[in-house]
Amino acid sequence: MSKVFKFGEDVPGYNIPVLNEREIRAAAGIFFLAMFLSLMFIMFQGNFVPIKYMITIFLADFLIRVFVNPKFAPSLIIGRLIVSNQNPEYVGARQKKFAWVIGVVMALIMFVHLVIVNAFSPITGIICLICLIFLFFESVFGICLGCKFYPVFFKDKVQYCPGEVCDVKAKQDIQKTSRAQLLIVVGLVIYIALVGLLFNENFKKPPFDLFGIAGTEKVK
Secondary structure (H helix, E strand, O other): OOOOOOOOEOOOOOOOOEEEHHHHHHHHHHHHHHHHHHHHHHHHHOOOHHHHHHHHHHHHHHHHHHHOOHHHOHHHHHHHHHOOOOOOOEEEHHHHHHHHHHHHHHHHHHHHHHHHOOOOOHHHHHHHHHHHHHHHHHHHHOOOOHHHHHHHHOOOOOOOOHHHOOOOOOOOHHHOOOHHHHHHHHHHHHHHHHHHHHHHHHHHOOOOOOOOHHHHHHHO
16 A cells, blocks of 8 residues: 555655656646646637636646655656656655645635636636646746745755756856846847837737638638
């Protein structure tokens, strides 16, 4: 039973249970895409059915992660299959568990509101946005936002963070950002602002069919 109900896996060379960050990122990417598409159905069709399914699946998956064993969570199994040819990147299980508990709480609130009560409110909207941000940062940047709160509640040192961000070290030259590069980013912001001022009215106008192809198809 201890092998079934366990959080994290024992890997030689690591003194605490760890998880594979690569499969976690893959699972986060899957959930992000599914959640985002479900929200598009709400925005453009007023259809809440996909998001209700996704919330139910999300809650079940995270309950398995936290209270049973992450390696039995369906999304992580799929993530493992996707990245099976990549070298694993081990991260500490403790901070991930704390982050996923936050996920369980948010999913539970959403499940009660949208599925059981069958109602939506600013609460569901805000939680959905937070979930999307958490999933986006995890899948795209490899940054676990929930893990950032772990040191606030627990005094023990966080070990084996993604990208070794827990370890104090000097940045390599390829990681450093020069003033010129920062100015380029500022220039992009200014460019976007200028484009908005100059072409805002043009952007609002729907484009016309240059060759009249769409009109011809409608006649047929």
